[in-house]
Amino acid sequence: MKLVTIVVPCYNEEEVLPLFYDEIIKVTDSMSVQYPELEFEFLFVNDGSKDKTLEIFRSLADKDKRVRYISFSRNFGKESGMYAGLQNAKGDYVVVMDADLQHPPAFLPEMYSYVKDGEYDCATTRRVSRKGESKIRSWFARKFYSIMNKISQTEIVDGAQDFRFMTRQMVDAILSMSEYNRFSKGIFSWVGFNVRYIEYENVERAAGTTAWSFWGLFKYSLEGIMAFSTAPLAISSLLGIISCLIAFIVMIITVIKTLAFGESVAGYPTTICVIFLLSGLQLFCTGILGQYLSKTYLESKKRPIYITKETEEIYRNKKNSSADNKTAADNK
Numbered sequence: 001m002k003l004v005t006i007v008v009p010c011y012n013e014e015e016v017l018p019l020f021y022d023e024i025i026k027v028t029d030s031m032s033v034q035y036p037e038l039e040f041e042f043l044f045v046n047d048g049s050k051d052k053t054l055e056i057f058r059s060l061a062d063k064d065k066r067v068r069y070i071s072f073s074r075n076f077g078k079e080s081g082m083y084a085g086l087q088n089a090k091g092d093y094v095v096v097m098d099a100d101l102q103h104p105p106a107f108l109p110e111m112y113s114y115v116k117d118g119e120y121d122c123a124t125t126r127r128v129s130r131k132g133e134s135k136i137r138s139w140f141a142r143k144f145y146s147i148m149n150k151i152s153q154t155e156i157v158d159g160a161q162d163f164r165f166m167t168r169q170m171v172d173a174i175l176s177m178s179e180y181n182r183f184s185k186g187i188f189s190w191v192g193f194n195v196r197y198i199e200y201e202n203v204e205r206a207a208g209t210t211a212w213s214f215w216g217l218f219k220y221s222l223e224g225i226m227a228f229s230t231a232p233l234a235i236s237s238l239l240g241i242i243s244c245l246i247a248f249i250v251m252i253i254t255v256i257k258t259l260a261f262g263e264s265v266a267g268y269p270t271t272i273c274v275i276f277l278l279s280g281l282q283l284f285c286t287g288i289l290g291q292y293l294s295k296t297y298l299e300s301k302k303r304p305i306y307i308t309k310e311t312e313e314i315y316r317n318k319k320n321s322s323a324d325n326k327t328a329a330d331n332k
């Protein structure tokens with residue numbers, strides 16, 4: 001038998017979780033018929049939700065033995081949720097998918113057909129449209145991918161998603177990258193392996209709202225650039241060199257001018273402009289350095305990527321022991 005673990009990071013997903021569970025059960029049940037060698041395990045990660053997500057996990061764990069969950073002590077972000085899921089998955093294959101049905105479970109049989117014979121190590125979807133997304137957001141997204149692919153050696157495919165069907169070998173490779181600043185689009189691509197892309201039209205969220213604001217996405221894209229490229233550092237040195245060259249040229253011109261026309265106090269505005277420009281450039285470059293330094297600082301602390309507060313094991317044990325206590329009390 002082959003075990004498939006389905007990892008689902010969730011943050012405030014009470015509205016969509018019941019729909020998701022019904023859908024995933026339908027698909028995995030029919031897959032078990034089509035491929036009798038498959039067994040499934042569902043590993044939900046509660047990323048510090050403030051709604052009833054954890055209660056839903058508990059009730060799912062009550063009725064379905066294949067349901068496992070990890071609940072974080074606070075919100076650590078989707079990247080940490082995925083890492084926790086991959087780390088705790090027991091499967092020979094691991095699927096990572098969103099809870100909001102934007103990653104349609106109906107793709108799972110096709111994805112499995114690519115990885116089952118070892119031809120591919122990973123099957124993933126790639127959305128070819130950004131339907132349902134604002135124009136500005138799509139424009140920024142496209143710009144991000146084009147800049148990223150120019151300045152980083154790691155190729156990041158436009159439209160590639162975190163919906164992945166992976167072999168154990170690839171999962172172990174991803175887990176070996178235990179960095180704190182996680183940018184999974186880069187990590188998935190950095191580890192290599194044979195990846196099969198399935199193209200599809202974007203679908204909108206089944207229920208609930210996205211946790212990503214425009215500003216959040218913008219910050220995330222900067223994180224991505226810094227995690228997988230050191231080009232900004234090179235750009236800042238280049239800016240330094242260019243401004244030195246300009247200063248040198250201006251110096252020569254000034255000397256020649258003074259020799260030819262004598263000294264004058266004219267040129268005060270130019271001086272001010274140059275001072276402003278150069279100090280601006282210096283601060284900009286120091287800022288870039290500072291950003292990389294702060295990332296290094298966080299990495300060097302070796303903080304855990306997530307902290308677990310509750311798992312289905314803890315929950316089931318607690319429930320069993322309270323049931324035992326009750327029967328013991330009844331028997332007295």
Ligand code: UDP
Pocket residue numbers: 008009010011012013047075076077078081097098099100102209210211212
């Ligand atoms: N998510 C999470 N932690 C967060 C934010 C989101 O685990 O801090 C989960 C969320 O529950 C969903 C997935 O990540 O399953 C994708 O989130 P969302 O749908 O909000 O993002 P979008 O599809 O808009 O990129």
Ligand code: MG
Pocket residue numbers: 098100102205210
């Ligand atoms: Mg979504």
